[in-house]
Structure formats: C-alpha cells, structure tokens
Amino acid sequence: MIRPYYSDELVSLYHGDWRTLLPAGFRADLIVTDPPYGETSLDWDQWPTGWPAIAAKHSDAMWCWGSMRAFVAHSAEFSDWTFSQDLVWQKHNGSGFHRDRFKRIHEHVVLWYRGRWADRWHEVPTTADATRRTVRRKARPPHTGHIGAHAYTSFDGGPRLVRSVIVAPSLHGTAINEAEKPVSINELLISYACPPGGLVADLFAGSCATLVAARLAGRRAIGFERREQQCERAALRLAQLPLDLPIGSIAAPAGIADHLAPGHRVQTGL
Ligand SMILES: C[S@@+](CC[C@H](N)C(=O)[O-])C[C@H]1O[C@@H](n2cnc3c(N)ncnc32)[C@H](O)[C@@H]1O
Structure with a gap:
C-alpha cells in the first residue's frame, strides 16, 4: 500500500519518483506538469529522459511547462503526443542566466493530446x-x-x-520551488482541459501549485515529488489553505489504487 505524504478530500501528494510509484493502469483525465528543463547544473534540474512516453500511458491530455529550448532539444520524446497549442506566461521579472541575450521574461506551457482532438474535453475560458x-x-x-x-x-x-499570453507576477521570495508556476494560470489550464470532477496528475509537483489550482477549480488531483523537503513545505501549504469544496463535489479517493483502469491492481512492494 502506497501511503500519501499529504491527503485531503480533493488532493493527494506522494513522495518519490512517479515512474516507480505509478502503477500500470493508472489513468488521469489530465496531466499538468512541469519537468526540470535540464538547463542548469543544479542537482534537481535533470530532464528525466523518455518521461513523455511513460506519461502517455497514464493520460490522453497533458499541459507541459517548458522552455522553447527544452521542447526543441527533446522534441523526439513527444512522439506519442500531438501538439495542440501553446500559451506564454509573461513574468514581471526575468530568469535569464546569460548576459549576451535578450532578458528572458517568459515560460511556455504546451497542450499535448492523444487520440482524436474532438474526443478531448475542453471548455474555453x-x-x-x-x-x-x-x-x-x-x-x-x-x-x-x-x-x-x-x-x-x-x-x-x-x-x-482569454488570450494566449498571460501576464502574472514571478514568484521569487514567496516561492517554495525554484521554478514555481502561478496557481492562477494552472487553474485556467485545468478548467480548460479537465472535466468537472475529473482527476489531474502532476508528475513533477514541486510546491504543488497544480494541486492547489485543481482544488480551486473543483477537480481532484494527485501529485508526485521526489525531494522530501519540497513535499514537507508543499504539504504545509495545502494544509493551510481553506478547504472550500464545491457543493456536490466528489470526495477524493485516498490512494492511487482508486484510479486504476478495470483489471489492474497495485502490485505488492510499490
Ligand atoms: C520545475 S520543478 C516543478 C515546479 C512546480 N511546477 C511548482 O510550481 O512548484 C520540477 C520538480 O520535479 C521534481 N522531480 C524531478 N524528477 C522527478 C521524478 N522523477 N519524480 C518526482 N519528482 C521529480 C524536482 O525535485 C522538482 O521539484
């Protein structure tokens, strides 16, 4: 039995590598995630090679944060996915590391899908x-x-x-994660691509901005983060937020096993 690090009526956070923790047969209505771009030598900033193909086994829709550099460098790894659209987060402050380039004040978030676009749920904000x-x-x-x-x-x-370039403040200072994304934008992504009452998964959860956004949007969510200190701070963040559940909301199941497709079960030792 895999125990969540944090769990409430709508969201659960698991500590560890999602590639080990997620059982075959787990299905989410939408993945909203933000992998390490792999652009620095920092310990946590390593692109997990091949992860988009594993993610494709668990959902047919995925918003993925990233830089143009990361998407171009790893484009072949998204061959299981079809590109739908990209949005830009325009920050008030830059995060560029180079003195010889334009000051970088934006991030991309790309919607990928599988199967027929007409079958994917979306509600345009x-x-x-x-x-x-x-x-x-x-x-x-x-x-x-x-x-x-x-x-x-x-x-x-x-x-x-709503326009595809969204202005929102950078989160330096108040942030838990080094690359924290705004809850307000994640909430838009979720409302657009996850049906009400549906399940969102974040494979690289960091500060749990996706889980917070899912809760605000009235969706259930499961997150995975392999650094325990991040889990600790994110759990505190989730615990401190008021639980304002929408009327008639579905109580979140306590564990991953509740989201398995028929015929699958969590294996002993996972
Ligand atoms: C770019 S950050 C995510 C930031 C997050 N979107 C936020 O708003 O706080 C990527 C996170 O993924 C975590 N991570 C990297 N590889 C992982 C893996 N295989 N399983 C779970 N977490 C992982 C890192 O520790 C890091 O905190």
Whole structure:
C-alpha cells in the first residue's frame, strides 16, 4: 500500500519518483506538469529522459511547462503526443542566466493530446468583464482538426476568449520551488482541459501549485515529488489553505489504487 505524504478530500501528494510509484493502469483525465528543463547544473534540474512516453500511458491530455529550448532539444520524446497549442506566461521579472541575450521574461506551457482532438474535453475560458464592451467576434463550429475559411460568422458583444499570453507576477521570495508556476494560470489550464470532477496528475509537483489550482477549480488531483523537503513545505501549504469544496463535489479517493483502469491492481512492494 502506497501511503500519501499529504491527503485531503480533493488532493493527494506522494513522495518519490512517479515512474516507480505509478502503477500500470493508472489513468488521469489530465496531466499538468512541469519537468526540470535540464538547463542548469543544479542537482534537481535533470530532464528525466523518455518521461513523455511513460506519461502517455497514464493520460490522453497533458499541459507541459517548458522552455522553447527544452521542447526543441527533446522534441523526439513527444512522439506519442500531438501538439495542440501553446500559451506564454509573461513574468514581471526575468530568469535569464546569460548576459549576451535578450532578458528572458517568459515560460511556455504546451497542450499535448492523444487520440482524436474532438474526443478531448475542453471548455474555453472567456474574460469575465467582456459583456460590458461591444466587440465583433467570430464563431465557428467545434474544431475538427481542419480549419476552413468558410466556417466564420460574426456577431456583436459577448465574452471574449482569454488570450494566449498571460501576464502574472514571478514568484521569487514567496516561492517554495525554484521554478514555481502561478496557481492562477494552472487553474485556467485545468478548467480548460479537465472535466468537472475529473482527476489531474502532476508528475513533477514541486510546491504543488497544480494541486492547489485543481482544488480551486473543483477537480481532484494527485501529485508526485521526489525531494522530501519540497513535499514537507508543499504539504504545509495545502494544509493551510481553506478547504472550500464545491457543493456536490466528489470526495477524493485516498490512494492511487482508486484510479486504476478495470483489471489492474497495485502490485505488492510499490
Ligand atoms: C520545475 S520543478 C516543478 C515546479 C512546480 N511546477 C511548482 O510550481 O512548484 C520540477 C520538480 O520535479 C521534481 N522531480 C524531478 N524528477 C522527478 C521524478 N522523477 N519524480 C518526482 N519528482 C521529480 C524536482 O525535485 C522538482 O521539484
């Protein structure tokens, strides 16, 4: 029996390497994750070679944070996945290490999927205040993979799609993780690509920004982090947040075993 490091009604955090802990047959509706980019000599910053292929066994949709450099360097490792779209987090402060380049103030997050796009659940976020302005916007039928020029009709007003460049402050100072991502953006990613009541998995959990975001979005989540000190601080973070469960929410199962596909079971010793 694998015991979570932290668990509440919606989220569980496991201490260890997810490649060892996750049993075959575990399925999540969505992975939201942030691997070490492997761009520094820091101990924790090692890209785990081949991980996207293992992740593909556990979900058909994955938001993956990364730099353009990391995605280009490891593009062949994403061959089990189809590219859908990328968003940019624009930070207020840079994280570049080089004096001879532009000051880097952004990160990418890419949505990968498997199977047919039409079968993947998504709910496009719209701006909250847009109804106050009259705008012309275009609507077209659900995307089938082919973009046809004929499909557009225009009408006035209504909410507008959230833009693909999202400005949010950097987290230096208050951060638990060296590469912590904003909960506000993770919440958007989850609301977009995980059905209500669905399960999110974060394979490289760090400060558990994904688990916090999942809880705010009313989704269940499981995270894995192999550094115990990160688990300790993240567990404290999760424990300190008020548990504001949506009415009628589904209580999270206590362990990984509850998310196994039929016919699978957790093996002894895992
Ligand atoms: C880029 S950080 C994640 C930051 C996180 N998104 C946040 O907002 O706090 C990557 C994390 O993955 C952890 N890690 C690396 N390899 C791992 C593995 N195989 N299993 C579990 N955790 C791993 C590292 O210790 C590190 O904390």
